[in-house]
Each structure stands twice: as structure tokens, then as C-alpha cells.
Amino acid sequence: MGELRADWRLRLRRGDAHGPVCGAGVLVDQYTALTCAHVVRHPDAVMWLEFAENSDLEPVSARVMPGGWLPEGERGEDVAVLRLDSPRPQARRAPLQPGLWAGMEVYATGYAEGFDDGMSLWGRIGGASGERVQLDAVTKAEVVRAGFSGAAVCTRPRDGRPTRVVGLVVSWRGDLGEVLPENNRLSFSYLIAVDRIAELSPLVAELSGPAAWDERFEERLTRWFDDPDANPVKITVVPPGSGKDRSLRHLAHRAHVVHRGGSGKPYLIDHALEQVAFPAGGYLAYWGWLDGTRPQPEGAAQRAPDPPVTVLVDGLDEEPRPDALIDVLARLRVFGFRLLLVFRHEGGPGWTAARDRLLRPALLHHADALLDRLQQAEARWMQRYRMVDSESLAPVTATAEGHRAARRLIGEVRDPQQQLTRLRALVRALRADLSVHGDR
Structure with a gap:
């Protein structure tokens, strides 16, 4: 029903x-x-x-x-x-x-x-x-x-x-x-x-009208917003004036920070820092670090908000200097910020830099974190196995060590697109195995 x-x-x-x-x-x-x-x-x-x-x-x-x-x-x-x-x-x-x-x-x-x-x-x-x-x-x-x-x-x-x-x-x-x-x-x-x-x-x-909304896109985007364990950086192409564009505007409120392409780097820094509990008197130090004019403050990574903050950059390719904005976004990843990067045209300005400096590093880090969790889940499973009838335990479909071997091979792939494809497949497999262990 x-x-x-x-x-x-x-x-x-x-x-x-x-x-x-x-x-x-x-x-x-x-x-x-x-x-x-x-x-x-x-x-x-x-x-x-x-x-x-x-x-x-x-x-x-x-x-x-x-x-x-x-x-x-x-x-x-x-x-x-x-x-x-x-x-x-x-x-x-x-x-x-x-x-x-x-x-x-x-x-x-x-x-x-x-x-x-x-x-x-x-x-x-x-x-x-x-x-x-x-x-x-x-x-x-x-x-x-x-x-x-x-x-x-x-x-x-x-x-x-x-x-x-x-x-x-x-x-x-x-x-x-x-x-x-x-x-x-x-x-x-x-x-x-x-x-x-x-x-x-x-x-x-x-x-x-039939093209008024993109309901499949809405479903995918809603799942991404709802799942803090999903890929931490998501890149999508949303043509202006399309049904996908209308659907994005209806869901944009789900992001903690919304940056419109063309607003400039200071705008993003100001609104991102509103989400971070930096020490008293530390605003200028953190602002300067995000701007690239000061070193990273000590203990910045420990100030990652929980749950993670989500940033939507709507029209990264409409930013006059997308590379400068990508530098800020890469530093925000230190805080564990999740990034939804919207391009208005596939292959637009900043496309390759976003892939190589934001998406790939985030997926590699995400895969490593999931591998650690799977290894811990397997350790807990083995402890129970020694004490509980094995028929009452969920079956293990793959070992963390097997996935680590696949992860090492991914690191040797030189083609960026092939590496991304294999990374996404590895992340899906890790999430499936973690769900077997009841870890989601």
C-alpha cells in the first residue's frame, strides 16, 4: 500500500x-x-x-x-x-x-x-x-x-x-x-x-509535465543525505532548468551549508566555520588555514563535527576560480565534511581537479575506514564463534584481508576512471559484508 x-x-x-x-x-x-x-x-x-x-x-x-x-x-x-x-x-x-x-x-x-x-x-x-x-x-x-x-x-x-x-x-x-x-x-x-x-x-x-521532476535522482540524493556512511564525496551533473535541477532545489535544504557557484571563496569559508567548534580566539587561525594563508591549526582534525556536516556546492563550474574553491573543500575534508558537488555541465571547469583532489582521495580514505571496521567486526565474530554454536552465526562472505589485497591493487591502477570504478565496487562489497555482521 x-x-x-x-x-x-x-x-x-x-x-x-x-x-x-x-x-x-x-x-x-x-x-x-x-x-x-x-x-x-x-x-x-x-x-x-x-x-x-x-x-x-x-x-x-x-x-x-x-x-x-x-x-x-x-x-x-x-x-x-x-x-x-x-x-x-x-x-x-x-x-x-x-x-x-x-x-x-x-x-x-x-x-x-x-x-x-x-x-x-x-x-x-x-x-x-x-x-x-x-x-x-x-x-x-x-x-x-x-x-x-x-x-x-x-x-x-x-x-x-x-x-x-x-x-x-x-x-x-x-x-x-x-x-x-x-x-x-x-x-x-x-x-x-x-x-x-x-x-x-x-x-x-x-x-x-513529464520532465518536471527527476524522481530517481531525488531518491538517490535522499538516500545519500540519509546515510552518513555513504560515499563522503558525491559529484553529479545537473543541467540548468531541467527536472533534475528542480528536484535538487527542493532537496538543497538538507545540506548544512549551500554554496552557489560564483559566490566566492570567502563566502564558503565563513559559512563552513559556522559549523566548527574552534577554540576561543581561533577564528582567524582557522580562517587563514582554509584560505591557504596560514598553516593547519593543531588538533583541527579532532574538531570534526558529529554527525558530519554536509556541504552542497551548487554549480562548481560556475565559480570564477574553481581550483581555489576546491582547495578550501579539500581542507574541509579534514573536518570530515561530506561534499555534494554539482556541475552544471559535464566536464566543466574544475571537473578533473574535483575528481583527482576530492573524489578519489575521499573514496580511498573511506575504503580504508570500512576495511578497519570489517576487520574489527570479524574479530568480534571470531570471539563469538568460539563460544556460540556456529549455526546461530551469520556466514562470513569475504575476509578483510582479501579486501585489503584488492585495495592494494587499486592503488597500482594509473587510469583515474578505472581506479574510481574499482574503488566504488570495493566500497559496495565492504558495505555488504559489514551488513552481514550487523554493522551499518
Whole structure:
């Protein structure tokens, strides 16, 4: 099944943070949310967006962005595109899916009276009703009601496929005009599809297009941020204006220090030193060392932060003097800083230097550290082996000494790319063997 909780499902209040709950919304990127125009009521209204399913995220005010007021009428379909007053990159965005079909199983979570914490209703996509789409509930009690307007209509998660947002709830209608759906003979819910919203809003068209995001890149990058034991230096190419670029911007907040290419070496040094507990009066000594004008302070390596600090250099090849910045980054590795180096063009300025002075030394050091850990894990395994029935112990797939032989051979490889390929393979093998020993 899919995720039980979703950051991108929003509960809306009108006026201020303590105003009445008036509907739902969908976060589509860190700056933007969608809801119904009739929930907002006026194009100059201030709305409060709450992350009802993630209490770690602070509520935020929002207002209709220019061109985002699309009320019911000739061009609009009861949609409001909201701009958050401060971004929420920590929240996962809604995955938008243009296109739906009759019979598709869907559900929506809204905030009806008495259900401020949310309630979910299920149904199937029916037929078209003008520019809206009919949503057929199993029973009249499952027809949407007040508090569901603006709620995401989501695909049913199945077969490992993630949930996707295919539209917004906009209304319901009963044939007798009674206040509650169940008091009518016939009752139906209605939604506006993502592809129709995209026709009305260029921004939604951009965010919902097939190249809007690079989800595989997001998954890889998220794993790297989450795993302090991953390769300590990561180099990636992110073309400007691409889906990969948008995904990077959404995850950039995960780094402790973000350096934009072209900001200059002093900017990086100042912000990196904010992460280091240097001794009183030692700022100039450490600043000068990172700048290359003073020797390394005694005991600098012992001041490595725990957990490690992550630095994102966004556009290393856009730096006027990339080699000078690489010198600073190499010294920051003394503190155990993890580096995510983004090039905007493969093979751009600084490419070879980053590989030879940052990536290869970091991987060699990382492999040696993993080898030491594996050797210690094997020693512990042997101690247990002497005292415990061997059938109760996990099997050992390779010895640290065997990996050390492979490590020595890597040191003899002269071609940088071949050396990197073998290093990465060795690191993967070491991590696999450590996991056998329960050391991750």
C-alpha cells in the first residue's frame, strides 16, 4: 500500500492561524499550493496552511499568486493557486498525474465538520460533467461534503506504485438539494482534473509535465543525505532548468551549508566555520588555514563535527576560480565534511581537479575506514564463534584481508576512471559484508 501520511495534504484556515477550518489543499512544490477559489473566497485573502499529517512542519500563511485566481466562470474552474509566504522545502511535494479514466479507483482526505483531523472517502471516476469529472461513491455516505473542497483526489496505491494526485475536489450535488448527501436520492462528488488545471495555469502545467521532476535522482540524493556512511564525496551533473535541477532545489535544504557557484571563496569559508567548534580566539587561525594563508591549526582534525556536516556546492563550474574553491573543500575534508558537488555541465571547469583532489582521495580514505571496521567486526565474530554454536552465526562472505589485497591493487591502477570504478565496487562489497555482521 502507499504512504499512510503525506506532507502535501494541507488543512486550510481562513484569516489567521486560529481561524476556522474551511477546506483542504495540495502542496505542489515548496512555494506553491492548490485549493478551490470558493475556499479562499477573495483573491486578496490570506489563508493559513497546516500540514495536518506532519506536526513537525510549521503552518504557513499564503495568498493567491499573480495569475492564480481561477474562479468558476468562462476561463476558470474554481481553482486558486497559492504562493506560500515562506517556502517549506522540508515537506514532500504532491506527485501530480495528468490524465485519468473512467473506473479509476481514487480517494480523497478532507476536513468535514467534526473531523478536523481528517477523514478519507473512496470512490471511482465516473463520467465528464462539463469541465469537471464525476466521482462515484460506493454509498451516499461517502460522497464528499463541506470541508473537502480543495482536497487531493489520489490514485489508489497498489502493486508498489506510489499514490498520484489526479485532481482536486470542487463540489458535490444531490438531486433533491438536501444539505447532506445521504438525504438525497442521488448524490455525486465532482473534481477538476490536474490536466484541466494545467490548461488554466502555466505554473501547474510546468510542475505536472513529464520532465518536471527527476524522481530517481531525488531518491538517490535522499538516500545519500540519509546515510552518513555513504560515499563522503558525491559529484553529479545537473543541467540548468531541467527536472533534475528542480528536484535538487527542493532537496538543497538538507545540506548544512549551500554554496552557489560564483559566490566566492570567502563566502564558503565563513559559512563552513559556522559549523566548527574552534577554540576561543581561533577564528582567524582557522580562517587563514582554509584560505591557504596560514598553516593547519593543531588538533583541527579532532574538531570534526558529529554527525558530519554536509556541504552542497551548487554549480562548481560556475565559480570564477574553481581550483581555489576546491582547495578550501579539500581542507574541509579534514573536518570530515561530506561534499555534494554539482556541475552544471559535464566536464566543466574544475571537473578533473574535483575528481583527482576530492573524489578519489575521499573514496580511498573511506575504503580504508570500512576495511578497519570489517576487520574489527570479524574479530568480534571470531570471539563469538568460539563460544556460540556456529549455526546461530551469520556466514562470513569475504575476509578483510582479501579486501585489503584488492585495495592494494587499486592503488597500482594509473587510469583515474578505472581506479574510481574499482574503488566504488570495493566500497559496495565492504558495505555488504559489514551488513552481514550487523554493522551499518
